Amino acid sequence: MMVVVSYDVATSSLGGARRLRKVAKQCVNYGQRVQNSVFECVVDPKQFEQLKHSLLSIVDLEKDSIRFYFLGSSWKNRVEHHGIKQIVDVENPIIL
């Protein structure tokens, strides 16, 4: 199944930039970065639970936001893209 992971990490808060890098590093293990803070991950339910568990252990739920969008298995017709394709080095994500 395809799960879209989008997140806002409060980089202005203490440890925010580090949390941002760690979130991206986790996501890259499960899928592809399509925008600065959006990953598309093709995972099975068990992998999703692992990804979710690792992300929720990184973020600060008082300051950050994570959304999961479940597109199912026939996800290709649920996604439309316009513009540049993000090629971002997850090692040094752009901290906007």
Added chain:
Amino acid sequence: MMVVVSYDVATSSLGGARRLRKVAKQCVNYGQRVQNSVFECVVDPKQFEQLKHSLLSIVDLEKDSIRFYFLGSSWKNRVEHHGIKQIVDVENPIIL
């Protein structure tokens, strides 16, 4: 139907900050901001075409990126959120 709109606008490029504000202002006419660059819009096909047309007339497709995710009508079980709810003043969006 629910359409998730996520976007990356190159604010470092000429006119980028202005494009970012205009994209957000358009999206707010059709839905709710859930993260800095993510809106959830409940629209019919005609409204979606209007939204898409207006967004594509604002962004620079050489520099910016827009993704539409179609969650359909039974979208509530396709979305999971953790963390803070973004309450962002779309008039003065945070330019990260």
